[in-house]
Amino acid sequence: MEPESDKKHIWDKVNNWEEELLFLKSIIDKTELSETIKWGGPVYVYNTKNVVGIGGFKDYFTIWFFNGVFLKDEKKKLINAQEDKTKSLRQWRFTSKEEVNEKEVLEYILEAIENEKQGKIIKPTKKETIVSELLEKEMNQNPALSEAFQKFSPYKQYEFLEYIETAKQEKTKLSRIEKVIPMILGNIGLNDKYR
Structure with missing residues (x-):
């Protein structure tokens, strides 16, 4: 593991959620996704396909699923941040670390990876x-x-x-x-x- 200080720059924008995001990160690290940096934040990919991303905003921090539309979402956690623009992206928002249930989050991520493997995507046609x-x-x-x-x-x-x-x-x-x-x-x- 590289020393924490090297990681700091990524989190500048979201430093009020640093600990929470590192916790989300630690959950995602248990899966086969690999981390890349896109749009100034961590995005986790499976075979170059974007699966999930994490980020912090003023009032919440979030994990988003690029093809979240296909998740069963039995816990009713996911929201579509921009109803009219976003066809497939879904966000799961948290306002505290306590809200993050590792087991549930992992289930969602594993389902998202499974969907990716099956090639579930929204076809524009x-x-x-x-x-x-x-x-x-x-x-x-x-x-x-x-x-x-x-x-x-x-x-x-x-x-x-x-x-x-x-x-x-x-x-x-x-x-x-x-x-x-x-x-x-x-x-x-x-x-x-x-x-």
């Missing part, structure tokens, strides 16, 4: 289809547009539809449609310029 009535209307009036749209891969079609339909107001949807029509006709994907 399973997206629920989005219907854009406004775009449909445009395409009905403009067969060339409809034909051009059909040439895109389902994924790129989805990106257009998502872009249009995530607008809250009809007028925004319409202005987004205006914007994408020339792209569709020019066979340019919504995010092509960023790829």
Whole structure:
């Protein structure tokens, strides 16, 4: 074991939870996961796949499961920190070391590793289809547009539809449609310029 002082720098941000995080770390060390540092904090990987991470925040410290959505969560401990953004990440938050039940935490981690071994991941292809009535209307009036749209891969079609339909107001949807029509006709994907 390297002397504690070498480890200090990792925990600068979270030094009010140092002891608690070292305790979580000691639990994770009992598994086959290996520790890496990503995003300024420890992340534990199995075969290069992120399985769990730990970190401290102002009011709590947490262990998060990258594919936590697949955990049975019988103890009802996991929360989805950003309901709309996060499909698979789940957090288990603690506010004191006493709250950390080593046996339970280990069970969750072992289950997460097992899921990783079975290759359970959320596949982006399973997206629920989005219907854009406004775009449909445009395409009905403009067969060339409809034909051009059909040439895109389902994924790129989805990106257009998502872009249009995530607008809250009809007028925004319409202005987004205006914007994408020339792209569709020019066979340019919504995010092509960023790829």
